[in-house]
Amino acid sequence: MASSEIEVVSSESKTQPEQSPNNNAPTVIDVFSASAYGDFEKLRKFVEQDGASLSKPDGNGYYALQWAALNNFADIAQYIIEHGGNVNAADNLQQTALHWAAVRGSIAVADVLLQNGARVEATDVNGYRAVHVSAQYGQTAFLNNLVAKYHADFDAPDNEGRSPLHWAAYKGYADTVRLLLFRDASQERQDREGCTPLHWAALRGNIEACTVLVHAGTKKELTVKDKAGFTPVQLASDKGHRHVALFLSNAQRSQSKHWGDKICRGKMGDIGYAPILLSIIIFLMFLFINSVIAAPNLPKITAVVGLWGWAALSLAVAALIMFYRCSSKDPGFIKRLEDLGRDKDAEDPLLNVDLNNCSVWMGNWSQLCPTCKIIRPVRSKHCPACKRCVEQFDHHCPWISNCVGKRNKRDFFIFLCLGTLTSFLGAAITIQRIWTAVESLHTEGRWIRYVVVQHPGVVTFLVLDMIIFIAATTLTTAQASQIARNITTNELANAARYGYLRSPDGRFRNPYNHGCRKNCADFLIQGYTDDDEIAWPPLQQAAS
Numbered sequence: 001m002a003s004s005e006i007e008v009v010s011s012e013s014k015t016q017p018e019q020s021p022n023n024n025a026p027t028v029i030d031v032f033s034a035s036a037y038g039d040f041e042k043l044r045k046f047v048e049q050d051g052a053s054l055s056k057p058d059g060n061g062y063y064a065l066q067w068a069a070l071n072n073f074a075d076i077a078q079y080i081i082e083h084g085g086n087v088n089a090a091d092n093l094q095q096t097a098l099h100w101a102a103v104r105g106s107i108a109v110a111d112v113l114l115q116n117g118a119r120v121e122a123t124d125v126n127g128y129r130a131v132h133v134s135a136q137y138g139q140t141a142f143l144n145n146l147v148a149k150y151h152a153d154f155d156a157p158d159n160e161g162r163s164p165l166h167w168a169a170y171k172g173y174a175d176t177v178r179l180l181l182f183r184d185a186s187q188e189r190q191d192r193e194g195c196t197p198l199h200w201a202a203l204r205g206n207i208e209a210c211t212v213l214v215h216a217g218t219k220k221e222l223t224v225k226d227k228a229g230f231t232p233v234q235l236a237s238d239k240g241h242r243h244v245a246l247f248l249s250n251a252q253r254s255q256s257k258h259w260g261d262k263i264c265r266g267k268m269g270d271i272g273y274a275p276i277l278l279s280i281i282i283f284l285m286f287l288f289i290n291s292v293i294a295a296p297n298l299p300k301i302t303a304v305v306g307l308w309g310w311a312a313l314s315l316a317v318a319a320l321i322m323f324y325r326c327s328s329k330d331p332g333f334i335k336r337l338e339d340l341g342r343d344k345d346a347e348d349p350l351l352n353v354d355l356n357n358c359s360v361w362m363g364n365w366s367q368l369c370p371t372c373k374i375i376r377p378v379r380s381k382h383c384p385a386c387k388r389c390v391e392q393f394d395h396h397c398p399w400i401s402n403c404v405g406k407r408n409k410r411d412f413f414i415f416l417c418l419g420t421l422t423s424f425l426g427a428a429i430t431i432q433r434i435w436t437a438v439e440s441l442h443t444e445g446r447w448i449r450y451v452v453v454q455h456p457g458v459v460t461f462l463v464l465d466m467i468i469f470i471a472a473t474t475l476t477t478a479q480a481s482q483i484a485r486n487i488t489t490n491e492l493a494n495a496a497r498y499g500y501l502r503s504p505d506g507r508f509r510n511p512y513n514h515g516c517r518k519n520c521a522d523f524l525i526q527g528y529t530d531d532d533e534i535a536w537p538p539l540q541q542a543a544s
Contacts, residue, residue, distance in 0.1 A: 032058045035076055036067035043076060047083055054085040061092040069097040069113065072106035077113065087118045094124040102130040105139035110146065120152045127159030135164035135180070138173035140365050147183060148350050154183055161191035169197035169213060172206035174366075181216045181370035182350075188218075194226035202232035202248060205241030214251050215384060216370035222252045272385075272401025274327050281323070284426070284464055285316050291457030292430050298455070299436050305429060312425040319418035323400065326412040331405035332391035334380060336372045350375070364499060378500055379512075379531060381490055392528060394488040404489075410527035413483065416476040423469035430462050486512045486519040486529050 028034050031052045034043035043064075046052040057063050065085045068076040077097070081087055090096050098118050101110045110130075114120060123129055128136075131152050134143040143164070146152035155163050165185040168176035177197070181187070190196055198221045201209040210232075213221065225231055230238070233252060236245040293301060293309045301309070350368075367375050369382050372389045376382075381393035383403050392406035404412045434455070482488060487510050495501050495508055503509040511534040513519065522529045 030058075031064045032062070032067055035064040035073065035080065036071060038068075038071060038073045038076060040076055040079070043079065054080045054083050055089070057089075057091065063089045063091065063097065065089065065097040065113075066091065066095075066100045069101040069106055069109045070104060072101070072104065072109050074106075074108035074112050077109045078116075081112070081116050087113055087116050088122065090122070090124070093126075095128075096122050096124075098122060098130045099124060099128070099133050102133035102139060102142055103137055105134065105137070105142035107142055107145050110142065111149075114150050120146060120150045121156070123158075127157070129153070129156055129158075131156065131164045132158055132162075132167055135167040135173070135176050136171060138168070138171060138176050140173070140175045140179050143176060144179055144350050154180055155185050155189070157189070157191070160193075161189070163189055163197075165189070165197045166191060166195070166200055169206065169209045170200035170204055172201070172204060172209050174206075174208040174212050176365075177201075177209050177212050178216075178365055178368050178370055179350075181212065182368040182373060187213060187216075187221050188224070190224070190226070194224075194228075196221050196224050196232070198222070198232045198248075199224075199226055199230075199235055202236040202241065202244055203239060205236065205239065205244050207241075207244050207247060210236075210244055210247060212370070214248070215382070219251065222248060272398045274323075274399060274401035277399045278320075278323065280464070280468075281316065281320060284461060284468070285313065287457055287461045287464075288313070288426055288430075291455065291461055292426075292433055295433075295455070295458070298433055298458075301433075305432060308425060309429055312422055312429060315418055315422040315425065319415055319422055322411055322415035322418060326404070326408045326415055327400040327402050329402075329408040329411060331386075331403040331409075332380075332393075332407040333386075333405075334372070334374060334376050334389040334391055336374055366498075377531060379488065379491070392488060392531070393490050394482075395490060406528045410523065413476070413479050416472055416479060419468065419472035420476050423465050423472055426465045427462060427469060430458060430465070434458060483523050484516045484519055485510065486514065486523075 028037060028039045028042050031043055031046045031054060033039075034046060047054060054064050063085065065077060065080045065087065066089075068080060088096055096118065098110060098113050098120070099122070100106075101113065121129055129152070131143055131146055131154055134140075134146070143154070147154045155165070157163055163185060165177065165180045165187070166189070168180060187197055195203075198210065198213050198217070201213060222233065223231055226235075233245055233248040236242075236248060288309075292298075293306070364378060367378060367380075369376050369389050371382055371387070374389060376389045377391055379393070380389050380391045382389045383393065383396050385396045385398075386403050388403075390403045390405040392409070394404040394409055396403045397412070400412070400415075402408070437455070478489075482492065491498060491501060491510075501508055501510060512529065512531060514522075514529075514533065519529060
């Protein structure tokens with residue numbers, strides 16, 4: 001790979017017309033400065049009274065229409081076009097007004113230009129189209145507008161063979177990467193240096209862009225080599241981006257074809273640990289009955305202890321029922337287009353995204369799922385293990401071989417509560433039975449040796465039961481705390497990445513927290529909370 005990095009050649013390198021010395025007001029002396037600063041009255045005076053031309057460039061080769069496009073003055077752009085301005089006029093770099101509009105994401109001007117005959121696929125001297133420029137500057141909404149309304153080619157290569165996805169990955173604009181992948185931009189395209197978008201993201205150490213590319217890709221991109229023989233992992237390591245190199249290395253390792261990895265990570269990864277947990281629970285129930293309750297070498301059980309013992313077993317059976325429910329139940333998978341029997345090409349889901357239901361579309365490009373090809377609710381997340389988007393995603397639990405989300409979180413919480421209570425009762429009954437046996441034989445000084453030798457089943461049960469008790473209690477406490485605050489495990493772990501969890505001053509604030517009483521009541525009654533009810537409007541900004 002060449003040691004030199006990509007250089008962006010775009011309209012932003014052009015400076016605005018000069019301002020007045022006092023810096024309080026711009027100096028408007030001609031049609032170019034009037035267009036740049038949006039002074040409609042002076043522009044009309046220059047054209048209609050002074051006879052200034054709008055079809056000629058200034059001394060630097062720039063057109064008045066380009067200045068209006070750069071600063072998104074749609075009314076001025078329309079006036080210029082109506083009074084002789086060429087909508088496809090190009091400067092010395094062959095950039096048109098549409099290229100300049102793409103620098104700052106001037107959507108209103110772009111609509112004016114394209115509706116008046118501007119060529120959406122116009123290229124400059126570097127082969128950049130407006131889609132390339134918008135990707136270079138992270139203008140995601142502008143890029144979406146070009147593609148959705150004007151059918152721009154979002155996968156077109158420039159003179160170096162780089163697509164907009166290459167540029168977005170290189171510059172680290174994860175939202176733009178997500179949009180392009182949502183529209184099926186090719187991750188496998190290699191430029192003249194043999195680099196894929198993942199190569200360029202790794203080169204610059206853009207961990208978020210790498211994450212989106214890897215999760216949405218086929219993983220083949222991890223092993224692609226450029227013309228110098230480097231993979232993305234090697235590039236990241238060579239440039240000192242250790243966090244990126246570690247992430248890519250782990251992702252590549254997870255795709256290992258070694259037979260041991262295939263068995264452990266393939267088959268077991270699909271099934272999860274649910275069969276193991278189920279076997280442990282059933283084994284503990286069997287051990288409890290035979291070694292604690294009905295053990296012939298322990299003192300005769302009393303009626304009270306027997307009652308508590310059967311209560312513990314009843315709770316264990318109830319826990320098994322809830323285990324089955326939260327393992328087999330739909331956690332809140334969001335339907336994809338194919339699930340609804342609709343052709344993904346029938347309509348563009350991102351055409352006029354501002355018209356989407358506000359309860360679904362919150363203006364965050366992170367709501368796009370490049371894998372499922374859907375616009376998901378804000379609190380949803382794509383689960384790599386389940387390969388589906390889950391509404392109100394909490395976490396993927398391998399011990400139940402399922403995600404925990406909107407539709408099964410209550411079942412999961414009840415399962416944890418039952419597990420905690422059952423293991424506590426089991427331990428209490430077991431300790432009481434051991435204590436009774438020790439007292440009856442007067443072996444206080446040697447009781448540990450006595451219990452281990454004479455009652456190994458009891459010791460085994462107690463050790464396993466205490467492990468279950470500690471784990472279940474920890475998870476129950478954590479889930480109860482989150483339910484009381486109406487926040488998920490995923491949101492707590494990634495709070496810094498989600499814009500809707502920040503107040504206008506940048507501090508953490510959960511818009512879905514309605515107070516402990518209402519949060520708990522809604523969860524216990526409905527099984528979930530209503531995301532349409534928010535305590536305060538979340539920021540309309542992208543979240544990773």
